[in-house]
Amino acid sequence: LVALNEVGGEPAPPGTTPQAFHARARFRAQRYPRTLAATATHDHKRGEDTRMRLLALARHPDAWDASVRALAEIGEQHRGLHAPARADEFLCYQILAALWHGADHDALPDRLWTYLQKASRESKRRTSWINPDAAYEQALERFVRGLLADDRLPGAIGPLAATLAADGYSYTLSQTVLKYTTPGVPDLYQGAELMDLSLVDPDNRRPVDYAHRRALLEAMQDLLDAPAPDPLRAWIQDGDERAKYFLTARLLRLRRAHPALFTGGDYHAVEAEGEGAEAWLAALRTHEEAALLVVVPRGPAREDVPPAVLRLPETAASAHWRCVLTGEAVEGGPALATRALPLPWAVLRAEP
Numbered sequence: 001l002v003a004l005n006e007v008g009g010e011p012a013p014p015g016t017t018p019q020a021f022h023a024r025a026r027f028r029a030q031r032y033p034r035t036l037a038a039t040a041t042h043d044h045k046r047g048e049d050t051r052m053r054l055l056a057l058a059r060h061p062d063a064w065d066a067s068v069r070a071l072a073e074i075g076e077q078h079r080g081l082h083a084p085a086r087a088d089e090f091l092c093y094q095i096l097a098a099l100w101h102g103a104d105h106d107a108l109p110d111r112l113w114t115y116l117q118k119a120s121r122e123s124k125r126r127t128s129w130i131n132p133d134a135a136y137e138q139a140l141e142r143f144v145r146g147l148l149a150d151d152r153l154p155g156a157i158g159p160l161a162a163t164l165a166a167d168g169y170s171y172t173l174s175q176t177v178l179k180y181t182t183p184g185v186p187d188l189y190q191g192a193e194l195m196d197l198s199l200v201d202p203d204n205r206r207p208v209d210y211a212h213r214r215a216l217l218e219a220m221q222d223l224l225d226a227p228a229p230d231p232l233r234a235w236i237q238d239g240d241e242r243a244k245y246f247l248t249a250r251l252l253r254l255r256r257a258h259p260a261l262f263t264g265g266d267y268h269a270v271e272a273e274g275e276g277a278e279a280w281l282a283a284l285r286t287h288e289e290a291a292l293l294v295v296v297p298r299g300p301a302r303e304d305v306p307p308a309v310l311r312l313p314e315t316a317a318s319a320h321w322r323c324v325l326t327g328e329a330v331e332g333g334p335a336l337a338t339r340a341l342p343l344p345w346a347v348l349r350a351e352p
Helices: 018-031 048-059 061-078 086-099 108-123 134-149 153-181 210-219 221-225 229-238 242-257 259-263
Strands: 036-038 185-187 266-273 280-287 290-297 309-311 321-323 335-337 346-350
Touching (some): 048 061, 259 290
Antiparallel strands (some): 321 346
């Protein structure tokens, strides 16, 4: 699962428990509240939203197995005698599954080939930067371009890629909320205000259309000033990347308005109970009289996500909440049902 193999990451063990996540967040809040919180850099191997799509593969092992078999059957027609190596071929299929949905398919052969050439050289198994194997690389390029030109490819990769895009979009929104609300100072890499479906450099250093981003930001100014639920819900329903942009801008405004809550406050885990206890992650940020409750789904935010009850600590049990993202009031109490949240991604600020 190549999403685990990232700069600054540790491939094993994969994932972590909510308890370990909260313990690390508490430690950061107490000792390093101004540490960097980065999800993409100039040197990442896959963009932050490409990575979210790849992580979704773990939820669909049977569909992935069937897709790999179909892709390998097509790939046999484009292989050389000894190339590509199976590891490079498998890497190719994973990246293709993550990029396929919504990609510019005309640009995909060049992007994928450039990526695989660099990946194969840095793995140093069949070629390398110091001793490039021209014959192997030529065979690898023929394989990539032949595969992408094959008429059977859309049927083999399309259905799974659409599922990964939908699940990855949910993960993107969860990651965005956590990035801007958990301990640390969020770092926003160029262009990642919108969906970052890039690969390693030079792919992740392509020119960013800032004029487009400025126009989108200007268009949502009224919504940022006075959040309303309907536009955001419509974007999320459509998988629109403007939802990510709105969450980013709105939460940055929150941080600017209440800096002490994020750099000098405390972090508390919030336990979930009930049928969906394992499906949710929740935490409370507090500073003096201020409080912020953050809730995200741990998996894709589908309608069948089982509900849970969040047990709030005594200090927050009597608070009245308002959602920072939608502007809606949320009834307080010691037990908050996830069904009462305006969205699966909730950032609730205690009313003064």
